[in-house]
Amino acid sequence: MHRRPHKSLSRAEIQSLFRIYQDSHDPDIKSMLVNAHLDLAHSLARRFINRGEPLDDLVQVASMGLLKAIDRFDPGRNVQFTTYAVPTIVGELKRYFRDRASTIRLPRGLRERSHALNSAIQRFSQEHGRSPGVPDIAREMGLSEEEVIEGLEGAESVSVASLNTSSSEAGDLSLLDIIGGEDKTLKILDERLSLAGAMSALSSREQNLLYLRFIEGRSQTEIAQRLGISQMHVSRLLRRTLQTLRQSLKTREI
């Protein structure tokens, strides 16, 4: 995932930020604390990389664990933040796998193919600076085009439910907010879509995604590059966001 470059903070500076945050709940301070520890979330996510889930998803889950840890950490106790954060983040990752196991259990082959497809698409996009076609991926992976199409469709099923829960669990700060959202997003979407009420059903991350794709007209590959996630991930998030919006509209109509 994309991480903002940040000045590395000393232990004392971090403790001091935590003390300020505990009193003020200032989102800017929280953002600084998140940035200072994103490497930790990333590194813990990587520990789970061989379990068939895309790294992007794992990093998102780990980042949610990080946000929880920041909210719950008590700087008054004589414990370093990382000592407290590691089990919280790992717990979040384990919970993620447990929840997934209880909802969808896909054949291992399908999950592996989905993972391999994801990697191949990312590799191709990075090397060629454009979104690949099915024949490109088929060549790259030594598969038939039919196998790639089936695999892409299967990858939709591998899509995770966890990402949708992130922003509400994390309070006001979603991952996209950390990466850099648009303040004017909701207003513009409201104006362009005339869906003021229904838009409120979406998290700020989902609103940002719609903004990037449908107002700024960025392609999925461009959004993926900008956010440091895969094109397949963007596709899944967009599909789910549109589903949520449609459902919200239906409810309002009733």
Add this chain to the structure above:
Amino acid sequence: MTEEQSTDVVRLKLPHEENMAKIVRLTTAAVASKTGLNLDQADDLQTGLDELFRLFLADENPPLGRLCIRFNLGPEKLEVATEGISHDLFKDNEINHYSRFILERIADRMEQIPNPRGGYEVILVKSLAE
């Protein structure tokens, strides 16, 4: 419609059943691949047809009883025409705003014309030029 100028035509006639959505997605992906669309463009088209298929499913009495999708694979553009939706996308309400907004953005051109057989025909065009 300019079917005469097309090199290939792929047609689907879909019953009013939710589980047909996967057929639409797979066929769209295969057609998109055949015409040389990249994954971004193929996904856009799937999003558009998914939207139209949902409108069809939302119809309690679809005018033709089924959704007919025709993919015209021309040398310069992929034209997808759907028949069997009674929904007028230009009628002023939130769901129409939403559907039209999505369809206009995923396609290079979108139009809706009254269908003499009932309901409307919605045409999505994707340009195949780089």
